[in-house]
Amino acid sequence: MSSENGPGDGDAAQAPPEQLALIRESVRKAKAPRAKPRTWRGAALAEHLPVARVLVDKGVLHLDRYFDYAVPAELDADARPGVRVRVRFGAGRHRVREGRREGGGLVDGYLVERLADSDYSGPLAALAQVVSPEPVLSAELLGLARAVADRYAGSVADVLQLAVPPRSARAERRPSPAPLPPPPAPDPGSWARYEQGSAFVESLAAGGAPRAVWNALPGPSWCEELARAVAATLASGRGALVVVPDGRAAARVDAALTALLGEGRHALLTAEAGPEKRYAQWLAVRRGAVRAVVGTRAAMFAPVADLGLVAVWDDGDDSHSEQHAPQPHARDVLLLRAALDKCGFLLGGWSCTVEAAQLVESGWARPLVAGREQVRRAAPLVRTVGDEDLARDEAARAARLPTLAWQVVRDGLRHGPVLVQVPRRGYVPRMACANCRAPARCRHCAGPLQGQDAGTLRCGWCGREEGAWHCPECGGFRLRAQVVGARRTAEELGRAFPAVPVRTSGREHVLDTVPDAPALVVSTPGAEPVAEGGYAAALLLDGWAMLGRPDLRAGEDALRRWIAAGALVRPQGERGTVVVVAEPTLRPVQALVRWDPVGHALRELAERAELGFPPVSRMAAVSGPPESVAEFLAAVELPAEAQVLGPVPLPVAPPGRPRRSGTPPPGEHWDRALIRVPPGSGSALATALKTARASRTARGTAEPVWVRIDPPDIG
Template sequence: RVDAALTALLGEGHHVLLTADAGPEARYRRWLAVSRGAVRAVVGTRAAMFAPVQDLGLVALWDDGDSSHAEPHAPMPHARDVLLLRATEERAAFLLGGLIRTVEGAQLVETQWALPVDATREAVRAAAPLVRTIGDGDQARDGAARAARLPSLAWQVARDALLRGPVLVQVPRRGYVPRLACERCREPARCGKCAGPLELTDGSSAPQCGWCGRPEAAWHCQECGGFRLRAQVVGARRTADELGRAFPKVPVRTSGRDGILGAVTGTPALVISTPGAEPVAEGGYAAALLLDGWALLNRPDLRAGEETLRRWTGAAALVRPATEGGTVLVLAEPTLRPVQALVRWDPAGHAARELAERAELGFPPVSRMASVTGSPAAVAALVELARLPEGAAVLGPVPVSGDRPGGPRGAGDAPAGEHRERMLIRVPPGSGAALAAALKAAQVARTALKQTDQVLVRIDPLDIG
C-alpha cells in the first residue's frame, strides 16, 4: 500500500521497493540504484533500514511495536534503533508513526528528543468507531455465552452489522483448537512423549502434539484419570466453523498464516482473522468483534498490555466511524488499562503510564537490561566471568519458557527434555555500553577457555516474561 501511494505521489521510477518477495536479482539491482543515487526514496521491510540512500533527509518507521521490525539474528538490531542512529549521524529527520505509541516512543517524547504529532480529540472522535465492552461477569450471567463462545450482545452486534456490510472477527490464536484440557479437572492436556500441548487440527481428527506431532488417540489425564477433553483455547478455523453455522447465508472468509487476504469487498460477510492479518474492507467494516481478550492480556510478558492494545487498535481502525454506525465489541474486563485506552482511544496516555511504571520498576527502556540464556552451568560461568558495571543487578536464574509446564515455546527455548535457564542483568541509564562490553568480553573469555556450551546474550530483549 505504501508502494502504491509513493507511485501516485512521485510517479514511476522515483523510488524502489525492497522486500524479499522481489527475488535476489531484482533486490540487488534496486540496491545498486539506491547506492548510486539514481533513486532517492526507498520503501521496504526490516532490511530496508540499511539501504544506502545518499544525502538522507528523512527516515520513517510505521508501527515500531510490530515484532517483525526486530531482527532475530545476531546482532539482533531493531529497525527503530538503527533509524534513530542514522538520523542522528546523518542529521536527517526522524518520523515514528503508528496507531498506538509504544513505550520507547513515549520515552522519546518524555526526554524531548522527539515532538508528538497528535490529532485533535475532535478529529479522533469523528474518525473512531464506537467501542463497547463485555466483561467476564457479564459473560458469566449470559446463558448464550456459557453455551457458546459469543455472548448475546456479540450475536446482536454481528447480526445488525451484517445488514450494512462486512464484520471483522479477530481471534488471537490460529488453527482449530490449539490447546486442550481435561474436561474434569481442567489440567492442560499434554503429550505422553515430549510433554507438549495437545491440539486439534480439525473437527474429526484425533488430538495430536503441537510440538512433535505425535497423535494421542488414547489420551488420559495424569492428574484425575479422566478421558474426556475440552477446548482450552479456540482457534480461528474453529471460530469460522461456528459462525458459519450461526449465519448460514453469510459468506465466511478467513485470513491468517495459511493465507492472508489483502482486501475484501464492502458486501456483507464474516471475516475471521488472526491479529496482524486483517484485510482492508472497501468502505470499512460495519463492526468488529475482538474475541478472547484474556488470551492476549494474560500472557506472562512485560509488553502484554501494549501488544494487546496494538492488535486491538489495528483491527478497530479498519471499522467505519461511529457516525456511520461502526461498532467495536471487546470481550475483556472493562476495568483493565488496555481496554480503557481503547474505549477512550488514548494510546498516548496508555504509553505514558506504562513508561512511568517501567521507570519505577527499573525496566527497559528506562534502564538497560541484558538476558543471558543457556544451560545452568554455562550461564553461571558467563556471569561470573563478566566484569559488570557498577550498579548492576542480577535477577534470576529462572527456567526459560519452554521448560515451564504449559509455557509457550519461542526463540531460544530449550529443546524437549533439555533444561535451560535465563538470567537478567539490569544496569542504570547510561551504563548500557559498559554492560554490552562486559558481556562480550566474558563470551570471548569462555571461548578462550574452550567452554563450548552455547549461551545466548540479548541486550534489551523484547520479551521479558
C-alpha cells in the same frame, strides 16, 4: 638562541626522561629511509597503497577487528574500498597480524581501506580475489554497522550480513537508471488533520530535520501521509527511508508513493521480490540512482545517500525485531541513523509504544497528534463485554459469544463485512488476581509470578518462590490463570449465519483485501485484511488470551492489536462499531474505549520508571546450559550498578515449533538470567558482555551462551 625552538636541545634539556625518549624516537623515524616496496612470493605488489585493510566475514567476537593483506599488482585496479574480497584465513594457519605464513581456507570479506604500509612488520599474505569491483560497503554503512554492533554486543561482520544482501552478478551487470531531479514539494494534504502536521511536512521540504512521534488517525490515510513526508524530503534534494512491518504494508506505501510521484523515484525492498530483483533495487540505491526506499526490516540498513528522513511504522510489531545475531530492532537502528546522519525521524502508528512515549517525554521528539474532536470523528464506537456480563448472559454461556456481539454482527452484516479477531493459539497463561485481574508480580524484582506443579508460585525472572502473595491493588488472596483463546470461532459463526460467507486470514493464508460485501472475516492479530470502504463492525474476542500473556508488554501489545483492528472499521458517524470481550475496568480496555493509546503508553512508562523496567532501564538476557550460564556470570565484569535476576529455567518449547536463537534445542534444558542496569549504563553493559563473550570464544569454550540486549519477551 632563537626563541622559536623546535624539538631541539633547548626543549630536550628541560623534558623529563620518558618524554625525551619519545622525542628522539619520533626524530629517528622521521629521518629513517622509506621501506622498500614489499613483494609476495616474488610477485610484484601494487605500487600505490599496497596494503589492504580487510574486515573478514566471520562473526566470532574475538576476531571483530581488521586484518592487513598485501595487494597484488594484478588486483590493484579492482581492489577499491568497499568491494567484496576473498582472503586466506584459517585457525592455526593464518593470522595476519600475528605474523604467521599464508595458509588456511578462503573466506569472504570487505576491503575497508588501502594503506601505504602496515603496522605489522612481518610478511603479509596477499588478497586472493576481488569478488566484484562493485563497492558495496561505504564508510557510512560501516560506521552504522559498528554502532549497531556496539549497542547490541555483537560483531560488525554479523551486522553486515544483515545489511548487505547476497551478490547477484547479473544484477551488477545491469545498469541503474539515471537519477531523476527532485520533485516539487507536495501540499500537506491529510497531514492538516494533525496539530503541527502541516509544519512537519513543510520543515522536511525546506531541508529541516524534525523528529516526531506520530499517532495516526484510524483509516487508510496513513500510507498516503507517509508518502507525502517522503515526497517532501525528496523535494529538498535529500533521501528518505521508510521501514514497515510486512510486505502488505510495504505494498500499500509503494502504491501511495507511485500515485503521488510516479515510477522510478523509490525502491521497494522486500523478501517477496526475490534475491536478484532485491539486489538490483539495493544497487540502484547504493549507486545514487534512487533516493527513497520503502521496505521491511532488512531495509533499515539501506544505503540511502544524503538521508533527510528515516521513518518506521508500527514499531511495536514483532516483525521489526531481527532474529539473527545481534538481533537489532528496526526502531533503534533508525534512531542511530537519525543521530549519525543528523536527519529527520518519524515514528508512526495507530497505537503508541512505551519507547515512543519515552522519546516524547525526554524531549528528543515532538508529538504529532490530532485533537480529540478529530479523533472522535475518525474512530468507531467501542463497546465492552466483561466477565460479569458473560456470567449473566445465557447465550454467551451456551455459545461463548455474548448477546451484544451477536447483535453487532447481525446489524453490521446489513451494511458490509464484519471482522472477527481471535487470538492465536499458543498464548501462555499467567497468574492474576481473581478479583481485580491485576497481574501477580514478584515482591523482589516485580517479575511475573507463575504457577508450579506443586501449587506454589515462582517468579519467572529471579526464580524466588512466593508463599504469601496478596494483591497490592485490592488486597485479594485468590489467583486465577487467564483464559486461552477460542478454537472453533469460524465454525460457530458459520452455523449461526449460514447464508453469509466466512473467510479466514491467518498464518497459513493471509488475505490482503476483502470486498465491500456482507461477509464474516475471521482473522488472527496482524493478519486482518483491509475491507474496501472499511468494516461495518468488528468483534475482538477472548481479550484475556492476549492480556494474560506472561510478558511485560501484554497490555501494550493487546491494545496495539485491538486498535489496529479497530482502525479498519468505519467511523462512528457511519455506524462503525467495535465490541471487545474483556474486563471493562482494565487500563488497556479503557484506553481502547477512549481511543487514547498515547495516554496508556505514558502511564505504562511512569510505572516502568518506578519499577525499573525497560525502556527506562536497560536489560540483557543470558541463556544457555545451566553450567555455561553460571560460568559466564561469574566471569563477566558487569558495571557496579548492574542487578542480576535469576538464573531460572527456560520453558521448553512445544514440539514442532521452529527454534529461535537463544532457545534450547529439543530435549535440552537451559537457564536464563536477566541483567538490569539503570539509565546511562547500557553502553557499559553491552561492552562488558561483548568482552566476556569474546574471551569465551577465544578460549574455544564448547558450550554456547546466548546474549541478547533489550530482549522483547522478558516476561
